[in-house]
Amino acid sequence: MSELDFLRSLPFEIDAPTEEARNRARGRLLRHIRRNRMDRRRRLLVPVIGLAAAGVLAALVNVGNHDGASAAPVLREFAEIARDQAPPTVVKPGQFRYTKSLQAYTSGGNGWTALSPGVRETWFGSTGGRIHEKWGKPRFFTAADRAHWIAAGRPQVNPPEDSANLPPARPLDLPTDPDALYDKLHDQAVGHGNGTDSEMFTLVGDALRESDASPALRAALYEVAARIPGVDLVGPAVDRIGRHGVAVASVDSKIGLRHELIFDRKTAALLGEEYVELEGNSDGYPAGTVSGYATYVTSAVVGRLGERP
Amino acid sequence: MTDAQAIAASLSDPEAFAVLFDRHFDAVHGYAQRRVGPDLADEVAAETFTRAFDHRRRYDRSREDARPWLLGISANLLRRHWRTERRRFDAYARSTGGAEAEPSGRVSAELVAALKRLPRREREALLLLAWADLSYEQIAFALDLPVGTVRSRISRGRARLRGPAIESETPKEAANSV
Numbered sequence: 001m002s003e004l005d006f007l008r009s010l011p012f013e014i015d016a017p018t019e020e021a022r023n024r025a026r027g028r029l030l031r032h033i034r035r036n037r038m039d040r041r042r043r044l045l046v047p048v049i050g051l052a053a054a055g056v057l058a059a060l061v062n063v064g065n066h067d068g069a070s071a072a073p074v075l076r077e078f079a080e081i082a083r084d085q086a087p088p089t090v091v092k093p094g095q096f097r098y099t100k101s102l103q104a105y106t107s108g109g110n111g112w113t114a115l116s117p118g119v120r121e122t123w124f125g126s127t128g129g130r131i132h133e134k135w136g137k138p139r140f141f142t143a144a145d146r147a148h149w150i151a152a153g154r155p156q157v158n159p160p161e162d163s164a165n166l167p168p169a170r171p172l173d174l175p176t177d178p179d180a181l182y183d184k185l186h187d188q189a190v191g192h193g194n195g196t197d198s199e200m201f202t203l204v205g206d207a208l209r210e211s212d213a214s215p216a217l218r219a220a221l222y223e224v225a226a227r228i229p230g231v232d233l234v235g236p237a238v239d240r241i242g243r244h245g246v247a248v249a250s251v252d253s254k255i256g257l258r259h260e261l262i263f264d265r266k267t268a269a270l271l272g273e274e275y276v277e278l279e280g281n282s283d284g285y286p287a288g289t290v291s292g293y294a295t296y297v298t299s300a301v302v303g304r305l306g307e308r309p
Numbered sequence: 310m311t312d313a314q315a316i317a318a319s320l321s322d323p324e325a326f327a328v329l330f331d332r333h334f335d336a337v338h339g340y341a342q343r344r345v346g347p348d349l350a351d352e353v354a355a356e357t358f359t360r361a362f363d364h365r366r367r368y369d370r371s372r373e374d375a376r377p378w379l380l381g382i383s384a385n386l387l388r389r390h391w392r393t394e395r396r397r398f399d400a401y402a403r404s405t406g407g408a409e410a411e412p413s414g415r416v417s418a419e420l421v422a423a424l425k426r427l428p429r430r431e432r433e434a435l436l437l438l439a440w441a442d443l444s445y446e447q448i449a450f451a452l453d454l455p456v457g458t459v460r461s462r463i464s465r466g467r468a469r470l471r472g473p474a475i476e477s478e479t480p481k482e483a484a485n486s487v
Contacts, residue, residue: 003470006420007439015347017338017354025355029330032359033323111352 027255027282034202035105035292071233071248075226078268082218085267089301096123097169098309100298102240106291107138107157111148114138115291116158123305124169130305133162141285174207176216178223185224197230198259201250204228205261208270209296222268237262239272240295247274256281257291272296312375316368326365330358333376337383340441345393353390357383372450380441381451384433391429398425423470431466434459 017025091097104117118135135158140146149155175181189199204225207213213221225231225248234247239262249260256278262271272295279287300309310318312329319326337357341350361375361382368378387394402421424432437448445463449456 003420003467004439006417007424007435007470014339014342016335017342017347017351021338021351021355022334025334025351025358026327026330028355029358029362030324030327032362033326036323036362 023282024284030255031106031257031291069233071231072226074233074246075222075231075248078263079219079222079226081266081268082222083215085215085218085269087214088212091125091301093126094303096125096129096302096305096307098123098298098300098302098307099296102293102295102297104290104293112140112145112152113285114140114145114149114157118158121308123302123307125305126168128168130163135160135162141289172207172211172213172217174213174217174220176214176220178220178227181217181220182224182227195252195254197228198250198252200228201225201231201259205259205270205273208261209273209294218268234260240293241297243271245271249276251278254282270296311373313368313370313373316365316375317370319362319365323362326362329361329375329379333379334358336376336441337379340380340437341383341387343440344387344397344436345390346397349390349393353383353386356386360386369450377443377447377451380437380443381453384437384451388429395425398422420470427466427469431462431469434462435466435470438463 099122101120102117103120104115106113107116116135116138118133121132123129138157140149149157175184185200185203186196188203189196204221207221208218228250231248231250234249236244237247237260238244243264245262245264247260247262249258251258258276258278260274260276262273263269264271272293274290275292277285277287277289277291281287285291298309302309310328312332315325315328334354338350338354341353341357345353357379361379364382368375372378398421402418402425427435433452434448437443437451438445443451445459446456448463449459452459
C-alpha cells in the first residue's frame with residue numbers, strides 16, 4: 001500500500017455536518033452578506049437625507065412593543081409627509097455629499113461574537129469619493145464570548161481606523177408611480193434573500209438609506225412598504241442619538257431576525273435601522289440581541305474631499 | 310449555473326453567493342473534519358464561506374468549479390488550528406497501532422507520526438490531494454502556487470512519509486509560510 005493509499009484509508013469516519021451546524025453556518029453567511037450589502041449600497045448611493053448634527057451616542061430605547069399591528073396606516077401617512085418635503089440639495093460637479101453615521105456590526109471568530117460600534121464618514125461625488133471609518137471598543141454578546149476571544153489570544157476585532165476611495169456615486173433609477181415601483185421591486189425580490197416579502201422590505205430600505213430619492217420617490221417607497229405583507233408597526237422608538245421616531249419592521253423568519261427602520265415623525269426621513277435577533281434565531285443569540293444598527297446623523301454638501309461641514 | 314457564474318452574479322446580487330454554500334459546504338466541512346475534528350470543522354467551514362464571500366471579486370472566473378478555491382481558503386484557516394490537528398494525528402496513530410499491534414499497524418502509526426512532522430507546506434498540499442481529492446492543478450489553484458511547486462511539495466512529502474527517518478530535515482514551520 002502506498003503512503004497515499006494509506007492516508008486515504010486512515011480508519012476514521014467522517015460524518016456529514018449536523019443540520020444544526022449547516023443552518024447556523026448558512027445563517028452566518030447570509031448575515032454577513034446582508035451586512036456587506038448594506039455597506040455597499042451606502043457606498044454607492046448619493047446620500048441626501050438632511051439631519052441634525054451629531055450628538056453623543058445614546059443607548060437605543062425601543063419603547064414600543066412589537067404587537068404585530070400592520071404598519072400600513074403609518075407608512076401611508078409618511079408617504080403624504082414625504083411628498084411635501086423639499087427636494088434634496090443638488091450636489092454640483094466638484095462638490096461632495098458628506099455624511100456621518102453611527103453604525104455597529106457583529107464581528108466574530110471561533111466561539112465568540114462581538115458588536116463593534118463605529119463612526120462612519122463618507123464623501124460622495126460624481127468623480128469618486130472617500131469613506132473613513134473609526135471603530136470603538138467591541139461589546140461581547142456574553143461573558144462566554146469574551147472568554148473565547150481572550151482564549152484565542154485577543155485577536156483584533158476591527159482596525160481602529162480604515163479609509164478607502166469610493167467609485168463615482170450612482171443615481172437611483174426607480175419609478176415614482178407606486179404600482180410600477182411595486183412591480184419593479186417585486187421582480188427584483190422574487191427568488192432572492194430569505195423570502196420575497198422580507199427581500200422587498202430590504203430593497204425599500206436600500207433605496208431610502210442615504211439616498212438621493214426625490215420626495216415623489218420617497219412617497220412611492222413608503223406606499224410600496226405599506227403594501228408588503230408582514231411589515232409591522234413596532235411603535236415609538238428612540239434612535240442612538242436620542243431622536244424620537246416610529247419604527248416599522250419586517251421579520252425574516254428563516255433566520256429569526258427583525259429588521260427595523262426608524263422614521264422621523266415630522267419629516268418621514270429615515271433616522272436609522274436596527275437588526276434584532278428573535279427567539280430561535282439561527283445564531284443562537286439571546287432573543288432581543290441587537291446584531292447591527294446604523295443611525296444617520298449628518299448630511300451636508302462640502303466643496304472638497306475630506307472636508308467636514 | 311456554474312460556480313463561476315454564481316460568483317459573477319453575486320457581485321451585483323450578493324445573495325446569489327448562497328448557491329456556493331449549498332453546493333460545497335459538506336465537502337469543505339468533510340475536509341476540515343478530517344483535519345481537526347467535527348467541532349472545529351463547524352467553525353472553519355462556516356468561516357470559509359464568509360471569507361470566500363469577502364474575496365469573491367478576486368475569484369478567477371475562468372474556473373467553473375469553486376470547490377478547490379473554497380478548500381484553499383479552509384486550508385488557510387486550518388493553519389490556526391495546528392495544535393488541534395496534531396492531537397488528532399496522535400489519535401489516528403494510536404488507533405492504527407499500539408505496541409501490541411500487528412507489524413502493519415505499527416507501520417501505519419509511524420506513517421501518521423511522520424505526517425505530523427511534515428513541514429506545513431508539504432502537509433497542506435498532500436492532504437488536499439489525499440483527503441479532498443483535488444488534482445495537482447486544482448491544488449495549485451487552491452493554494453495559489455505554481456503547479457510545479459505543488460508537484461515538488463507533494464513528492465517531497467510522500468518521500469518523507471515513506472521514510473520516516475528523514476524527520477531530522479524538517480525545517481521550521483514559520484519559515485515555510487506560503
